[in-house]
Amino acid sequence: MEQVIAHRTSDLFAQTAKQPGKVISVTDSVLEVQYKDGTKQAIEIGRRYGTGPSSEQMFPHQLITPLKVGQSVKVGDVLSYNTAYFDLDPMEPGQVLLKTTTQAKTVLWESPDTLEDSSAISASMAARMESTTTKLRQVVVDFETVVRNPQKIGATVDYDDVLCLLEEPTAAAGGDLSEAALDTLKKIASKAPKVKGSGVLERIEVLYNGELEDMSSTLQALAKTSDKRIKTLAKAKQQKVQSGSVDNSMRVAGKELSPNTAVLKFYITGPEPAGVGDRGVVIPQSVVSVKMQ
Numbered sequence: 001m002e003q004v005i006a007h008r009t010s011d012l013f014a015q016t017a018k019q020p021g022k023v024i025s026v027t028d029s030v031l032e033v034q035y036k037d038g039t040k041q042a043i044e045i046g047r048r049y050g051t052g053p054s055s056e057q058m059f060p061h062q063l064i065t066p067l068k069v070g071q072s073v074k075v076g077d078v079l080s081y082n083t084a085y086f087d088l089d090p091m092e093p094g095q096v097l098l099k100t101t102t103q104a105k106t107v108l109w110e111s112p113d114t115l116e117d118s119s120a121i122s123a124s125m126a127a128r129m130e131s132t133t134t135k136l137r138q139v140v141v142d143f144e145t146v147v148r149n150p151q152k153i154g155a156t157v158d159y160d161d162v163l164c165l166l167e168e169p170t171a172a173a174g175g176d177l178s179e180a181a182l183d184t185l186k187k188i189a190s191k192a193p194k195v196k197g198s199g200v201l202e203r204i205e206v207l208y209n210g211e212l213e214d215m216s217s218t219l220q221a222l223a224k225t226s227d228k229r230i231k232t233l234a235k236a237k238q239q240k241v242q243s244g245s246v247d248n249s250m251r252v253a254g255k256e257l258s259p260n261t262a263v264l265k266f267y268i269t270g271p272e273p274a275g276v277g278d279r280g281v282v283i284p285q286s287v288v289s290v291k292m293q
Helices: 123-128 179-186 217-236
Strands: 014-016 021-026 030-035 040-044 046-054 057-064 078-082 086-088 096-098 131-142 146-148 165-167 199-209 261-272
Touching: 030 078, 030 217, 046 131, 131 199, 146 217, 199 217, 217 261
Parallel strands: none
Antiparallel strands: 014 078, 021 030, 030 040, 046 057, 057 078, 057 131, 086 096, 131 261, 146 165, 199 261
C-alpha cells in the first residue's frame, strides 16, 4: 500500500500523470505539464498550508517535483509529492513510497501513565516524532496606517518579537521617527503586535477591502508584493483570483473586514514535539521480544 497511496490522494500530498506527456515549465511555485491530447495541467508546488486545529494554527506542506523541463512522463508517473509523507522509490523510477513510521522500543506496562488508552513517551521519542506547524498571526489595519519595519521573510522570530510597527498618519507626517520614539512605540501593544509564537516567518499575505491607491505607501508596497505572488500562481493555474482584493464577506476572527481596511497575515512555521493529546499507533511489524517476569 505504501506504493499505492500517492495514486489515490489529493494534490496536497501527491499528483500523478493521467496521460503521456511532457514537462513544459517548472518554477518555484508551479509545475506545468502538456499531455498527448494537447491539454495542459498546472500543479502548485512549493510551500502550501493545510487546515489545522484552529484558524490560527495550520499544517505546512512542502511539495516538490522530481521532474525537469522537457522530461517526458507516462501514465502513473508521479508529478509532485509532499516531502513530509513520501520519498522517491529507489526500486521504481517515477514512483514514491509512503513514509509514516519510526522505530521505537515499546513496553507493555500497567502504570499511572497508562490509564485507559493513555501512554507515556520519553523526551527523546517526542523529539523524534516532532511535527511542523504554522502559526497564523492576523493584524487588521486601516488603509491610512503606516506599517514600519515589518519582519523580513526568512527571519527567525520568537514569542516577544515585534511583527511590525503601526503608525497613525498624523504621526507619520512628521517624518522619520527617532530611535527613542520607535522604542516608545514598541511598548504600546496595539501599535507593535507581537509574534506570539516561534519559528521562521515564511510569508506575509495582504488581503484588503478597497483600492490600492487609498493605502499608505508602506501598506501599498506590502500589498503589491503579496498580489504579485497571488497573480503569478493564479495565472499558471488559470484561476480568476488575481489579487488580495476582497469584499465585506471577508471575516477575520469572526469579524467583518470593513471597507478601507486590510489584514496582514504572517505565516510563522516552527517545530513542535509530540506531546499531550497526540495519538499514535503501535504496530509489531519488526522483531518483537517479550520477557516475562
